[in-house]
Amino acid sequence: MRGKHFLLAAVAVAALVFGAARLVNNGYVFFAGYVVLQYVVLATAWNILGGYTGYVNFGTAGFFALAAYTTVALEKLTPLPLPVVMLAGGLVSGLLGLGMGYLTLRLRGAFFSIATLAMAVVAQTFMVNWSFVGGSSGAFAIRPPRTALFGIDYIQYLFLLMLGLAVLVIVVARLIERSRLGDGFAAIRDDELAAEASGVPTLRLKLLATALSGAFMGMAGAPLPYYVTYLDPPSAFSLAYAANTIAMPLIGGTASWPGPLVGALLIATMQQVATVTISSAVNLLIVGLMLVAFVIAAPYGIIGWFGIGRPDRRRGRKRAVPKLRERDA
Amino acid sequence: MSLLLEVSGLGKRFGGFVALEGVDLSIGAGERVGLIGPNGSGKSTFVNCLCGTLRNETGQVRFDGHVLNRLAAHRRTRLGLARSFQLPRPFPSLTVGENLRIPIEYVVHTRGLGRLDVPARCEELLDMVGLTGRADDLPAGLTQVEMRKLELARAMAAEPKLLIADEAMAGLSHQEVDDILALLLRMNQDGVTIIMIEHIMRAVMQFSQRLVVLVAGRKIADGLPAEVIRNPEVERAYLGE
Numbered sequence: 001m002r003g004k005h006f007l008l009a010a011v012a013v014a015a016l017v018f019g020a021a022r023l024v025n026n027g028y029v030f031f032a033g034y035v036v037l038q039y040v041v042l043a044t045a046w047n048i049l050g051g052y053t054g055y056v057n058f059g060t061a062g063f064f065a066l067a068a069y070t071t072v073a074l075e076k077l078t079p080l081p082l083p084v085v086m087l088a089g090g091l092v093s094g095l096l097g098l099g100m101g102y103l104t105l106r107l108r109g110a111f112f113s114i115a116t117l118a119m120a121v122v123a124q125t126f127m128v129n130w131s132f133v134g135g136s137s138g139a140f141a142i143r144p145p146r147t148a149l150f151g152i153d154y155i156q157y158l159f160l161l162m163l164g165l166a167v168l169v170i171v172v173a174r175l176i177e178r179s180r181l182g183d184g185f186a187a188i189r190d191d192e193l194a195a196e197a198s199g200v201p202t203l204r205l206k207l208l209a210t211a212l213s214g215a216f217m218g219m220a221g222a223p224l225p226y227y228v229t230y231l232d233p234p235s236a237f238s239l240a241y242a243a244n245t246i247a248m249p250l251i252g253g254t255a256s257w258p259g260p261l262v263g264a265l266l267i268a269t270m271q272q273v274a275t276v277t278i279s280s281a282v283n284l285l286i287v288g289l290m291l292v293a294f295v296i297a298a299p300y301g302i303i304g305w306f307g308i309g310r311p312d313r314r315r316g317r318k319r320a321v322p323k324l325r326e327r328d329a
Numbered sequence: 330m331s332l333l334l335e336v337s338g339l340g341k342r343f344g345g346f347v348a349l350e351g352v353d354l355s356i357g358a359g360e361r362v363g364l365i366g367p368n369g370s371g372k373s374t375f376v377n378c379l380c381g382t383l384r385n386e387t388g389q390v391r392f393d394g395h396v397l398n399r400l401a402a403h404r405r406t407r408l409g410l411a412r413s414f415q416l417p418r419p420f421p422s423l424t425v426g427e428n429l430r431i432p433i434e435y436v437v438h439t440r441g442l443g444r445l446d447v448p449a450r451c452e453e454l455l456d457m458v459g460l461t462g463r464a465d466d467l468p469a470g471l472t473q474v475e476m477r478k479l480e481l482a483r484a485m486a487a488e489p490k491l492l493i494a495d496e497a498m499a500g501l502s503h504q505e506v507d508d509i510l511a512l513l514l515r516m517n518q519d520g521v522t523i524i525m526i527e528h529i530m531r532a533v534m535q536f537s538q539r540l541v542v543l544v545a546g547r548k549i550a551d552g553l554p555a556e557v558i559r560n561p562e563v564e565r566a567y568l569g570e
Binding site for chain 1: 380381382401402403404406407411412414418419420421422423427430431432434435436438439483484486487
């Protein structure tokens with residue numbers, strides 16, 4: 001499917017999802033759906049760095065929360081429309097990604113992962129001590145009952161924005177996969193030295209991946225204060241964001257954009273159901289159990305069952321050259 | 330013959346260990362040069378310094394009129410300096426065809442000379458190295474000699490002016506060595522300057538127009554192969570006192 005057609009299909013699916021949620025006419029659907037969509041964005045954004053280039057980022061909470069605090073700061077300085085605030089949050093987290101990438105991308109494997117985790121801890125410590133955005137006691141955000149733009153309930157508006165962002169991040173992820181950039185990312189993931197020897201500017205591409213991934217995580221985090229209405233460092237920087245965001249692509253499959261989407265839809269929905277039927281305390285248990293099960297039973301994730309992203313299933317299918325031709329056409 | 334590569338006073342240390350010291354080397358366009366030396370003599374370090382994987386601490390590398398010293402490895406490849414690795418390093422999750430696509434996209438298409446027909450070029454490269462019809466296979470399905478051929482095809486996909494073949498024949502059978510040798514000679518006939526680093530002396534002698542010997546990080550001989558192997562210092566380095 002060509003890019004334009006895919007975009008139209010994604011927008012049509014998003015419109016259907018929003019329409020169906022409106023038909024149900026239950027506020028909780030939007031509350032729960034918002035969280036599921038937020039994880040679709042986070043998981044897909046994580047996969048741009050973690051799945052495509054193989055750099056495992058444990059610092060999701062840092063990118064996510066920094067943008068949430070950007071919203072708090074902007075709210076105090078000069079209230080702006082939420083889409084603009086999301087862009088600002090994305091910019092701040094994207095810049096953080098760029099900076100973090102520059103400082104840490106010479107590290108590899110576990111060392112890089114630990115550095116990203118440390119970045120989130122440093123950012124949390126900074127926020128705890130920054131009284132302008134509430135410091136350790138947190139900050140309140142007043143959620144208007146309705147939005148002036150469409151006259152719809154504000155939570156529906158948040159849902160709609162997150163839905164739009166989910167479409168955007170999926171379209172971008174797919175675009176990356178099918179572009180020269182995606183080939184460069186794959187080369188970095190497979191063998192950085194050989195990639196560099198093949199002309200791939202590895203450092204520049206890794207910086208691009210960290211910045212893009214961070215920016216999308218930030219855009220997902222920016223509306224958080226209006227969703228929770230009270231933001232404090234322990235909840236904004238919760239390790240659960242990092243754990244969920246890593247687990248979802250791994251369970252869904254990291255090789256292609258449907259992986260994080262399926263993983264996020266499955267896990268986040270299960271967590272939302274468990275929250276109302278059992279307790280939110282079992283959320284991380286669900287992730288842990290699923291992760292163990294999938295690592296053993298489906299190392300290529302759910303999409304691997306359908307042959308997507310499985311190197312062993314690609315052999316002999318005689319499709320690389322036709323694929324090359326199709327892409328170059 | 331115009332000068333393609335000019336190395337002067339190249340030096341590299343790892344802590345207290347001197348890996349390379351004051352190495353000078355000039356190579357003209359179209360030459361076939363063999364680089365030999367015992368294990369630990371600094372051959373791989375020399376290649377890594379030329380290709381930008383390691384930074385030399387002293388000396389200068391000039392390639393095709395450009396000073397390479399501070400250039401990243403990918404920029405050197407784009408200038409026309411390609412290498413194959415001692416142990417083949419294919420991109421394992423990509424097919425053979427996709428492995429070749431990377432340098433075409435990141436080197437050839439960045440030169441601003443228009444876009445190649447990528448699939449046709451891949452097929453041409455695979456034909457050249459004898460891997461016809463293997464574009465859709467994964468590297469894991471290739472034999473050792475096929476892996477070496479893929480490594481050379483990927484280096485050639487970058488359309489280099491200078492190819493450094495780092496032990497491209499190690500571990501291969503007699504017939505396979507001949508295959509790779511013929512391939513390298515054909516590449517040279519097509520205008521690519523080649524530095525061959527090798528331990529298989531039969532191949533080195535057959536291939537090289539010039540032979541350079543490194544021992545303990547220093548160049549001890551540089552000349553016609555027949556003369557160099559009779560050099561007493563070279564004999565001492567290989568056979569002992």
